[in-house]
Amino acid sequence: MSAERPSLPPVRLNSEAELARDALAAPLFVRAVRLARWAGPDTRVGAGGELVEAQLPAAAEHLDLPADEDGAAYASEAWRLAVDTGLLDVTDPEEGEDDEGADGEAMDGETEGTVTTGENLALLTGGSPQDVLSIWLDGLDAVHADATAPVLDDFADLVGEDGSIDFDALDWDPEAEAEFLDGVLGNLYLLTLADNGAGEGPVPLPALAASMIVPDDMGEPTDDILEQVSEAMMRLDDQFRLLEPIGIVEYHPVDEALLVEEGEAADASAAGADDEDVTRYGMVKLTPLGLYGIRARMLEAGVDAPAVGDLAGKGADALLDGIAHYPESAARAEVKLWLAEYGTGGAVSAAAELLAAARGADEGAPLRRLHCQQALALAGPSAEPAVRAVLGDPELGGLARVWLAERGAADVPAPPEDMIFWLAIDTIAAQLDADGELDELQGLIEGLSAQHSGFFDEVWRVDHPATADVLEAMGRLHSDKKAAKDARKAAFKARSRAGG
Structure with missing residues (x-):
């Protein structure tokens, strides 16, 4: 294809403000935030940062969870998320214990850590939506890791006589x-x-x-x-x-x-x-x-996953290439966001940039011109001066006349015959590249060829890089056998004229 297709279609995302509100309302995230605000100097945590078992009932009660194993499990899960997302900071007692007599021992003899409020907790209320989403994404990574952890039906079976864990027995990759x-x-x-x-x-x-x-x-x-x-x-x-x-x-x-x-x-x-x-x-x-x-x-992970709005603020060349294979509604939405960057008084500048980016004889140029014409339709009547400026351009004059005619503009000069044929080839080449519906493409081919008597006797002379390919496609798709045969003959003449 002339333009590299994204591996996925473009997604329409909610605004960052809406997404941040959704993140703050996620049940597990809500619990993690509540525990981060509940924790204090006396909160007891294990050396690994986990909330000690004796503290779980109080944590579950604070979260309005039942006082049973499920409540304790939910509280423990929320605590881990608070630690993983930086809402809480846990310090290992072995780090920086300089004072003699600071044993850091729990009543059960196991070493405990200390917990303090993490810097990220303040960002949830005082930061931007991007800050909130960044913290939430850390939480998603942590939950994803939990979801792919091995299922331990009987942990005791994995512990050897020396107390070590036989990870190979997990059969887990x-x-x-x-x-x-x-x-x-x-x-x-x-x-x-x-x-x-x-x-x-x-x-x-x-x-x-x-x-x-x-x-x-x-x-x-x-x-x-x-x-x-x-x-x-x-x-x-x-x-x-x-x-x-x-x-x-x-x-x-x-x-x-x-x-x-x-x-x-x-x-x-x-x-x-x-x-x-x-x-x-x-x-x-x-x-x-x-x-x-x-x-x-x-x-x-390096996957090409575009979103509507990615191209706003970029050049017109990036816009036209980027939306080359977008669905129609997504392409329109992207163009509207791109035009909005120019403001209400920038239609002429935007149109001029689009038209300049649409020029070219490369393989992707016909599709760029098609999307340029569609983008100009969204630019409004204020773009007319920029469109009229290209009426004499051999590549853009045809689409400029179409745009002006569709808007009912006056004083639109008639196109020369060679421009009519060139535009027909360019239009079909763009539709072939777009991989549209076969019925629509067939209707376009038959409609354009019927507009001019002796179409195939003249069109093979068009100086367009795609002339021979378009005529071959017309020979395959035209429903009239005679017209299809004429198209194939014209394609042969076009290739001979081009030297192969």
């Missing part, structure tokens, strides 16, 4: 686990953006698991594949339960009643399950905050 979860989140991100945002509904967990397991070229999944999908579903069910409180997904978990009958989860991954049944096997949906968070992780 941290990189593979993280890669799998990132792949699932990437697929969920792509499904959310599918069909220009039409895929924003929840995704069945079986379909999401199958997207990572079932080969694309496989017809009916084998029993082994279905078993792998079932195992992946159960792992993802645990992981999405952990990820939901940080605010990136809305998750309807697997109905536990379905797990009673062995093998039923695997059956759900088959295509035969109806919609009512599929919802019982888990449904997941990315939130606006989730779109932001997953995109941030992908960008950090």
Whole structure:
């Protein structure tokens, strides 16, 4: 293709202020902030920064959690997040204990650390939305790490006689686990953006698991594949339960009643399950905050994940190349943001820059000119002086006349015949590069060729880099057999004229 396609479609993100509010409202983040404000000099923490077991009931009570194991677990989870995100600073007693007699020992004989308020806590109220989101992203990384940690059914089995832990017995590959979860989140991100945002509904967990397991070229999944999908579903069910409180997904978990009958989860991954049944096997949906968070992780990993607004403030050449393969609505939104940078009185300057960037004989130039024309339509009537200035330009004069005619402008000079043919070739070349709908492209080809008698007798002489390629495409796509044959003959003449 003439322009490098992004690996993902552009995402429309909420404003940073809206996203920061969502981050501050995420349940796990709310608990972490409350514990950070609750902690004081007398709060007892272990040497690893964890809240000691004796403190967990008080922490759970402060969070209005039940006084049971679940409440203690939620409190411990929130405390870890507060430490991981810099809302709390924990100091190991072995660091800087210069005074004699400072034993740093807990009543149970284990070394304890000290806790102080972290610098990031003040940023949640006094910082910018970017500050809040940066802290929240650290929290997302921490929760992601928890979600990919090994599941320890019986920790005692991993401890050897000498007290050491046999990590090999875990059968756990941290990189593979993280890669799998990132792949699932990437697929969920792509499904959310599918069909220009039409895929924003929840995704069945079986379909999401199958997207990572079932080969694309496989017809009916084998029993082994279905078993792998079932195992992946159960792992993802645990992981999405952990990820939901940080605010990136809305998750309807697997109905536990379905797990009673062995093998039923695997059956759900088959295509035969109806919609009512599929919802019982888990449904997941990315939130606006989730779109932001997953995109941030992908960008950090080097993935090309554009967002609408990325091109605002950049040059017109970057704009026209950047939106080359955007969906139409996303391209319009990007252009509007780009034009807004010029203000209400900058339409002429913006139009002049767009027209200058649209020139060229390279492969991507026709598509640039197409998007330039579409961008000028959004610039408004104030752009007319810049458009009239290129009426005599052999590359831009045609689109300038189209723009003026569409606005009902007066005194638009008639185009010379060679400009009409050149514009026809350029327009079809742009549509071929855009990979639009076949019916629309066919209609364009037949409409342009019908506007001028003897079209194919003249068009092969057009001095345009894409003339031969366009005529060959017209020969393939024109529904009239005679016209298609004439197009192929014209393509041969064009190649002979160009020397090959």
